[in-house]
Amino acid sequence: MPENLDRLLRENTSQAVKEHFWRYRKRDEITIPKGYRIRFMGTGGNPEATFTQTPRTAGFVLEVAGMCMYVDPGPGAVVRAHEMDFDLGSLDAVFVSHGHLDHYGGAEGVVEAMCWAMYTRRGYLLAPSNVLEAEQLVSQYHQGALSYGGYKGGPEVISLQQHKPIKIKNVVINPVLAYHSVMNFGFVMEAGGLTIGYTSDTSYISKYSTPDGIKKVGPTGPIMDLVDIVEVRRDIKETFSKVDVLVANVTTHNVWAHRHITTLGLAHLLQDSKVKLCFLTHFNHSCVKPTDLRPLMAKYVEDVTGVKTVSAYDGAEHDLEALLLGVGVKK
Ligand SMILES: [Zn+2]
Numbered sequence: 207m208p209e210n211l212d213r214l215l216r217e218n219t220s221q222a223v224k225e226h227f228w229r230y231r232k233r234d235e236i237t238i239p240k241g242y243r244i245r246f247m248g249t250g251g252n253p254e255a256t257f258t259q260t261p262r263t264a265g266f267v268l269e270v271a272g273m274c275m276y277v278d279p280g281p282g283a284v285v286r287a288h289e290m291d292f293d294l295g296s297l298d299a300v301f302v303s304h305g306h307l308d309h310y311g312g313a314e315g316v317v318e319a320m321c322w323a324m325y326t327r328r329g330y331l332l333a334p335s336n337v338l339e340a341e342q343l344v345s346q347y348h349q350g351a352l353s354y355g356g357y358k359g360g361p362e363v364i365s366l367q368q369h370k371p372i373k374i375k376n377v378v379i380n381p382v383l384a385y386h387s388v389m390n391f392g393f394v395m396e397a398g399g400l401t402i403g404y405t406s407d408t409s410y411i412s413k414y415s416t417p418d419g420i421k422k423v424g425p426t427g428p429i430m431d432l433v434d435i436v437e438v439r440r441d442i443k444e445t446f447s448k449v450d451v452l453v454a455n456v457t458t459h460n461v462w463a464h465r466h467i468t469t470l471g472l473a474h475l476l477q478d479s480k481v482k483l484c485f486l487t488h489f490n491h492s493c494v495k496p497t498d499l500r501p502l503m504a505k506y507v508e509d510v511t512g513v514k515t516v517s518a519y520d521g522a523e524h525d526l527e528a529l530l531l532g533v534g535v536k537k
C-alpha cells in the first residue's frame with residue numbers, strides 16, 4: 207500500500223509540475239488590446255488601509271495602446287490579481303512611485319509573475335533610486351541582479367528621474383517629481399493620442415486664507431477654516447492641468463494636506479484645466495468608515511470644477527474611451 211501511494215504521489219506531482227512549468231515559466235506572450243483600460247486592483251492608502259485592507263492597497267493597472275503597466279502594487283497586489291482573474295504575466299512594466307509600503311509592498315510578487323517565475327528576462331521595473339538602491343525595497347533578486355539555478359530572469363530596471371522620459375512599446379512615460387515625505391514620482395503618460403496623468407502622493411495646497419488671516423498648511427489637524435486657496439505647488443498644477451485623464455491620490459478631503467493633494471486641493475487643480483476625466487483613489491480608511499464619503503468627494507470635485515469625476519472602487523474596471531465619449535470628448 208505505501209508503495210502504491212508513493213507511486214501515485216510521484217506521478218501526480220511530476221505531471222502537475224510539468225503542467226505548471228508550461229503554464230507559468232515557458233509560456234507565450236499575450237497581445238495587449240489597443241484600447242484604454244484602467245483596473246483598480248485596490249484603492250486604499252496610508253497605514254489603516256494597509257493593515258485593514260479597507261479599502262485594499264493594491265494600486266491600479268493601465269492597459270493602454272497595447273502596453274500594460276501595474277502602478278503602485280501595495281500589499282495584497284497578487285491576491286487582488288488572482289481575485290480579479292488578471293494575468294500578471296501579461297505585464298510590460300511595474301511602476302513604483304515611492305518607498306511607502308502601500309505603494310511597493312506587493313511589488314516583488316508582481317515582478318515574479320511578470321518575469322514568469324523569474325525564469326525570463328522581460329518587462330521593466332520603474333522606481334526611484336532609493337527604492338532600488340539605498341533601501342532596496344525591491345530585492346536585488348527581484349531586480350534581476352542575482353540569479354539562483356534556473357531563476358535567471360528579472361526585469362530591466364530603470365531609476366526614475368524628473369524629465370527623463372521612458373518609452374515602453376509605443377507609450378512614453380514622463381516621471382513627475384511629487385512633494386511627499388520621501389522621493390516620489392507621479393507621471394504623465396502619452397499613449398496613442400491620449401494623455402494620462404498620475405499624481406501619486408503629493409502635497410498641493412501650501413497656503414490658504416481663513417477668517418483669521420493666511421495660514422500655511424502644516425502637519426497638524428484637519429483644515430476646517432479654509433476660505434480660499436492662496437498658494438499651491440504651481441508645477442503640479444501646470445503639469446497635470448494638461449492631461450486628458452487624471453488619476454489623483456486624494457487620501458482625504460481635508461486632512462494630511464501637507465503630503466497629499468486632498469479633494470480640496472484637487473478641485474483647485476482641475477479648475478481651468480484641460481482634464482476631461484478624473485479618478486479619485488488612494489483613500490484613507492476614514493473615507494470609508496464609519497461613513498462612505500467617496501461619492502460625496504467625487505460630487506464635490508465635479509460640482510466645483512465641472513470635470514467628470516469618478517470615485518474608484520476596489521475591483522472597478524473602466525474603459526477610458528467609453529467614459530470620454532460619455533462626456534462628449536472625442537479622442
Ligand atoms: Zn500612499
Ligand SMILES: [Zn+2]
Nearest residue numbers: 304306386407
Ligand atoms: Zn506615501
